[in-house]
Amino acid sequence: MTDKNPQDVFGRHLLDDAANRVRWQHEFSLAGIRTLVLINGGAIIALLTYLGQAGTRLSAERLEASFFAYVVGLVATVVAYLLAYYSQGAALNAAFAQAQVLLGLAHDEESIAKLQKGAESALRQGRRLILGAVISAVIGLTGFVIGSGFAMLALN
Secondary structure, three states: OOOOOHHHHHHHHHHHHHHHHHHHHHHHHHHHHHHHHHHHHHHHHHHHHHHHHHHHHOOHHHHHHHHHHHHHHHHHHHHHHHHHHHHHHHHHHHHHHHHHHHOOOOOOHHHHHHHHHHHHHHHHHHHHHHHHHHHHHHHHHHHHHHHHHHHHHHHO
16 A cells, blocks of 8 residues: 555646647647648659650640649648647747746746736637648648549549
C-alpha cells in the first residue's frame, strides 16, 4: 500500500494522458499536411511525366485545369502548415502568460489582469489560426480531388 493520495495519482495520470494525446494530435496533423503536399506535388510531377511520354499526342492545354487545381491544393497546404505553425506560437504566448500568473511572477493586480487578458487574446488568435489551417487543408484536399477529375476528363 502506498501513502500517495489516489486522487493525486489519477490526476497525474489524466494530465499525462492529455499530454500524450496532444503529441499524437500533432503527429497526425503533420502526417496529414505531408500527405497533402505529397499527393498534390506528386500529381503535378505525374502529369508532367505523362505529357513528356505522350509527346504530340496530347496537348498541355487539355491539362491546364488539372495543373491549376493541383497548384491551388499545394499552395493551400503550405498555407495550412504556416497557419498551424503560427497557432502554436499563439498557444505558447498564452501558456507563458498563464504560467507567469500561476507562478506569482506578476505581483500587482494590474499586471495579473494584463497577463490574463493577453492569454485570452492569444488563445482566441490561436483558435482562429487553427480554423484557418483546417480550412486550408480541406482546400488542399479539394484541389487534389478536382485536379484528378479534370485529369481523368482530359485523358479520356
